[in-house]
Amino acid sequence: MIERFPEEKLKEVSALLNKPSRILITTHHRPDGDAMGSSLALLLYFQAKGFSPILLVPCEYPDFLQWLPGNDQVLNFEDDESHAEELVNDSDMIFCLDFNWLSRVEKMEPLLRKSKAVKILIDHHLNPESIFEYTFSYPDASSTSELIFDYIKASGDEKLISPDIATALYCGIMTDTNSFRYESMKAGTHRIIASLIEAGARNHLIHQNVYDSNTENRLRLLGYALKEKLVVLREFRCAYISLSEKELEMFNFRTGDTEGVVNYALSILGVELAALFTEREGFVKI
Numbered sequence: 001m002i003e004r005f006p007e008e009k010l011k012e013v014s015a016l017l018n019k020p021s022r023i024l025i026t027t028h029h030r031p032d033g034d035a036m037g038s039s040l041a042l043l044l045y046f047q048a049k050g051f052s053p054i055l056l057v058p059c060e061y062p063d064f065l066q067w068l069p070g071n072d073q074v075l076n077f078e079d080d081e082s083h084a085e086e087l088v089n090d091s092d093m094i095f096c097l098d099f100n101w102l103s104r105v106e107k108m109e110p111l112l113r114k115s116k117a118v119k120i121l122i123d124h125h126l127n128p129e130s131i132f133e134y135t136f137s138y139p140d141a142s143s144t145s146e147l148i149f150d151y152i153k154a155s156g157d158e159k160l161i162s163p164d165i166a167t168a169l170y171c172g173i174m175t176d177t178n179s180f181r182y183e184s185m186k187a188g189t190h191r192i193i194a195s196l197i198e199a200g201a202r203n204h205l206i207h208q209n210v211y212d213s214n215t216e217n218r219l220r221l222l223g224y225a226l227k228e229k230l231v232v233l234r235e236f237r238c239a240y241i242s243l244s245e246k247e248l249e250m251f252n253f254r255t256g257d258t259e260g261v262v263n264y265a266l267s268i269l270g271v272e273l274a275a276l277f278t279e280r281e282g283f284v285k286i
Helices: 007-017 033-048 081-090 102-114 144-154 163-176 187-198 203-211 216-228 245-250 261-266
Strands: 023-027 054-057 074-076 093-097 118-123 134-137 230-233 238-243 273-280 283-285
Touching: 007 134, 023 033, 023 102, 033 054, 033 093, 033 144, 033 163, 054 081, 074 081, 081 102, 093 102, 118 144, 144 163, 144 187, 163 187, 163 203, 216 230, 216 238, 216 245, 216 261, 230 261, 238 261, 245 273, 261 273
Parallel strands: 023 054, 023 093, 054 074, 093 118, 118 134, 238 273
Antiparallel strands: 230 238, 273 283
């Protein structure tokens, strides 16, 4: 097994942090549960260490994640692009979480590319680009939230994991593993979950806040997608759902409303591959 957060690299990052540094945390466009869980956990951890980090996200994220601890400190790039540009330009260190290429931050990409800040990647996706000064990339991890737990523990600070940090990390792991169902949920990840519960994460409330907070429009969109738009290609053992921008508008679409829809197609007996195609702002996302 590859050693995560090797001691020498970790010492170098710690040395940078211990200088007077302006720390920025960011994540990918249209942040999901793991993106927000890992980012908020790192924000709260750095604050517990006495730092004053800033969390800047590229765009809005789902309502069902906005109850997470620290949510009131999140800055949205699209709300004030000029101010966001100043924050990026003034940063000494930028922690990039849950994405492997700067293109994943979309409109923020040019700012990050020209920034002279030390860029630190913590991620679990394959084939990261080489622009980062420090790359902690482990595709065998269940989620970036799992890696943030490992980072805190490797730094000797597991005792600093408060109930709020534990909640954010639990949410990130839970959402990125479809409630702990995926093969990436190894025994070690289950032990991390146990540690987070012991640290104060209330698992039933986290699940309720994420999965039991649907709007009527979101449920009606799901029903429409399954009844009218689900296509099953049994000869290829695959299924897909496509939703046009006009169809999304029929249900007053909000960011996050299609989260998890593809899993219904994947749950069909005999289906091994499923995809969701959504049209937004003239582009089709898979």
